[in-house]
Amino acid sequence: MASVALRGLGKRFGTFTALESVDLSIPDGEFLVLLGPSGCGKTTVMRMIAGLEEPSCGDILIDGQRVNDLAARDRDLAMVFQNYALYPHMTVGQNIGYPLKIKRIKGEERQRRVQEAADKVELGHLLARKPAELSGGQRQRVALARALIRTPRLFLMDEPLSNLDAKLRTVMRAQLKHLQRELATTTIYVTHDQVEAMTLADRIVILNDARIQQIGTPAEIYARPANVFIAGFIGSPPMNLIEGRIENGRFVHAAGAVGVTAADRARAVLGLRPEDIALADPADADLVGEVYASELIGDHTLLSIRIGQTLVAVKVAPDGGLPIGTKAGLKASTGKLHVFDGESGERPPVRQ
Numbered sequence: 346m347a348s349v350a351l352r353g354l355g356k357r358f359g360t361f362t363a364l365e366s367v368d369l370s371i372p373d374g375e376f377l378v379l380l381g382p383s384g385c386g387k388t389t390v391m392r393m394i395a396g397l398e399e400p401s402c403g404d405i406l407i408d409g410q411r412v413n414d415l416a417a418r419d420r421d422l423a424m425v426f427q428n429y430a431l432y433p434h435m436t437v438g439q440n441i442g443y444p445l446k447i448k449r450i451k452g453e454e455r456q457r458r459v460q461e462a463a464d465k466v467e468l469g470h471l472l473a474r475k476p477a478e479l480s481g482g483q484r485q486r487v488a489l490a491r492a493l494i495r496t497p498r499l500f501l502m503d504e505p506l507s508n509l510d511a512k513l514r515t516v517m518r519a520q521l522k523h524l525q526r527e528l529a530t531t532t533i534y535v536t537h538d539q540v541e542a543m544t545l546a547d548r549i550v551i552l553n554d555a556r557i558q559q560i561g562t563p564a565e566i567y568a569r570p571a572n573v574f575i576a577g578f579i580g581s582p583p584m585n586l587i588e589g590r591i592e593n594g595r596f597v598h599a600a601g602a603v604g605v606t607a608a609d610r611a612r613a614v615l616g617l618r619p620e621d622i623a624l625a626d627p628a629d630a631d632l633v634g635e636v637y638a639s640e641l642i643g644d645h646t647l648l649s650i651r652i653g654q655t656l657v658a659v660k661v662a663p664d665g666g667l668p669i670g671t672k673a674g675l676k677a678s679t680g681k682l683h684v685f686d687g688e689s690g691e692r693p694p695v696r697q
């Protein structure tokens with residue numbers, strides 16, 4: 346168990362800045378998720394914490410101790426790599442048991458723990474295979490089992506579920522969360538899947554353009570995304586973002602207007618979650634458009650309503666589907682509106 350702190354941590358590859366100055370404190374036992382699109386620097390952060398990449402600037406502290414100069418093997422952490430990094434000449438059992446071999450744990454105990462770890466990831470029957478004889482998802486689970494076989498002070502997991510099929514991924518997600526609670530081992534987990542981030546994390550750190558965009562609990566980030574990038578990234582489907590302007594306390598768009606509590610601005614973005622919009626009589630609606638598509642998802646129907654050039658997603662009851670081309674009025678739930686600056690994309694600070 347360990348706390349981790351990053352102080353002004355940055356990484357340049359030649360003239361390219363992969364990560365600007367990152368500051369982050371992770372308390373002992375936390376499940377922290379780094380979330381961001383491809384190339385935003387997630388793996389780079391992990392490799393620096395693991396000691397596989399040297400920071401260009403800043404410090405890494407584990408339990409208050411600066412570890413920049415500590416070799417990877419002395420940092421007492423287990424990492425699951427994005428690309429598995431299995432030993433091809435070893436069997437599944439030998440790969441999983443390797444961390445114990447290094448610690449000179451032998452014979453029956455090693456065998457027992459290998460079996461336990463393999464069973465946790467449903468690979469107990471494949472211990473004699475070589476990695477080349479496994480599917481991508483099975484290889485990924487070998488890498489997971491190899492990390493779970495010992496109790497390091499820190500888990501680093503880089504997209505550990507990305508190669509599993511949808512069903513297994515959901516099962517493994519619940520298992521990982523359960524296990525992490527049980528072991529209470531500080532975990533830093535990388536994903537570009539916002540559902541995975543929302544479901545697993547105690548706190549989420551959103552990275553984009555080599556910088557931290559927002560840090561918060563899943564509920565905080567969902568309720569108050571700090572800018573349009575985050576608003577358009579979190580939620581499935583994510584928040585609708587509609588461009589317009591704010592005039593006399595109203596967001597104004599060619600398709601209508603909505604009352605808001607924000608200062609006038611020539612360019613603004615209105616954010617509305619699909620579940621915070623209701624259909625209304627066009628005569629009495631905030632915005633008016635027409636049905637572009639109607640999809641039954643299962644427990645709800647997703648309507649896409651076209652207003653001007655924008656498609657607005659609206660969640661309605663399963664039997665609430667409408668024919669394409671139907672005129673549709675939209676009413677936003679008061680108190681559930683988000684306003685962003687049209688230039689910077691940022692949520693303006695709350696006025697006192």
Ligand SMILES: Nc1ncnc2c1ncn2[C@@H]1O[C@H](COP(=O)(O)OP(=O)(O)OP(=O)(O)O)[C@@H](O)[C@H]1O
Pocket residue numbers: 358361363381382383384385386387388389390427537
């Ligand atoms: N050794 C390297 N030399 C040069 N550039 C690198 C190197 N490693 C990473 N980069 C660049 O740094 C940026 C961040 O890479 P990183 O692997 O951290 O992204 P990521 O967020 O993990 O992306 P993904 O979700 O695709 O795995 C990318 O633009 C990448 O091309």
Ligand SMILES: [Mg+2]
Pocket residue numbers: 387388389427503
């Ligand atoms: Mg990566």
